[in-house]
Amino acid sequence: MTDPAPAASVALPVVIVDDHSIFRSGLRADLDDGIQVLGEAATVDEAIELVIALQPRVVLLDVHLPGGRGGGGAEVIREAAPHAAHTLFLALSVSDAADDVVSVIRAGARGYITKSASGAEVSDAARRVSEGDAVFSPKLAGFVLDAFGAVAGEVAERVDELDRLSAREQEVMRLIARGYTYKEVAGTLFISTKTVETHVSAVLRKLQLSSRHELTAWALERKLL
Template sequence: MTDPTSATPCDLTVVIVDDHSIFRSGLRSELDPALHVLGEAATVDEAITVVVATQPRVVLLDVHLPGGTGGGGAEVIHAAAPLAPSTLFLALSVSDAADDVVTVIRAGARGYITKSASGAEVSDAARRVAGGDAVFSPRLAGFVLDAFGAVAGEIAATTDELDRLSAREQEVMRLIARGYAYKEVATALFISPKTVETHVSAVLRKLQLSSRHELTAWATARKLL
């Protein structure tokens, strides 16, 4: 049996996901014959089923797809990737909008190219992704660098803020931000309500916040809940 993680130009398996049958047919006919198309899908639900059933090395994935809960290509990745651990996803879309690029890359796609690419270019991109590279159409790479540079900065800033709090203060902070009452926090952490109040005061002071409502907004914005 061929090891799906060691694909070569002669054994690379792919699935094409796009809601336009004419595009799927055209792309299939233009791909390098050495790329073996195991299946096609037109919706989020169909894509998840086909990817899990066939376990391709690379999925050529449109960003905007009908079905599912409306998450498009990103939803396909979130649902299928855990069940197809050797499969990689290459976004292939008419859209070159920064939001679309960032959303699907954050979901786990290993590259993003536009539909203006030729069959030969798509074939080459699929091989490169299978080989471990990240592949982007030239003008899209900047979106990814900018977005993930900003994310890295946000993570670093949040880490710095959390470092100001003790482990117990962080536990109290999360429960209070989720809407727990002081007595409920005290029960959950086996401490007194007075101790909870002391911790909350310390958290607000260290984070320079003025109320538990601001604390909830602060924690929500940093995805700490």
């Protein structure tokens, strides 16, 4: 009895996002046979639409892109990721500037390599990102550590501040910060207006804020709305 033939490996589905068509075509040609390019995009708007439509496993994403609101690759991640739950983003850029690295990491990129990488290196990086690794060019290690440290610090501060509020106070805080009136909050949460006033006073005191306008700014800054 002969052994069964080994199952063929499944190609990794990716999307290439870069505003230079020559680079896109060159990268597509250099990627190894285990990478399947589902599509290409040249602008922020095209990329967001394509990623949501095709749901690739990995997006090979340039940092500087035209279109959208001027946020480049970071904007693509922020807008597309909520609608593509299984998609991961690997930044691929000519830039090794700290600001560029930090911006896409904070947006949610799982890796950042420079365009000096070979097709084999990009293929390997995409595969590693798809398996859950974080992949970065060696010379960017310092920026990466700084960025992750900053993000971790921000998250820890946010959790600490929210821990000062009870569950009900957090509910009231979010509604007030969104512009609800006391009466609307009371109706939404099925409590009295007087109780809402009491909760708002407690929230402002615990967060050391002086008005609902400051509360809205505080919540927006921490992306709680």
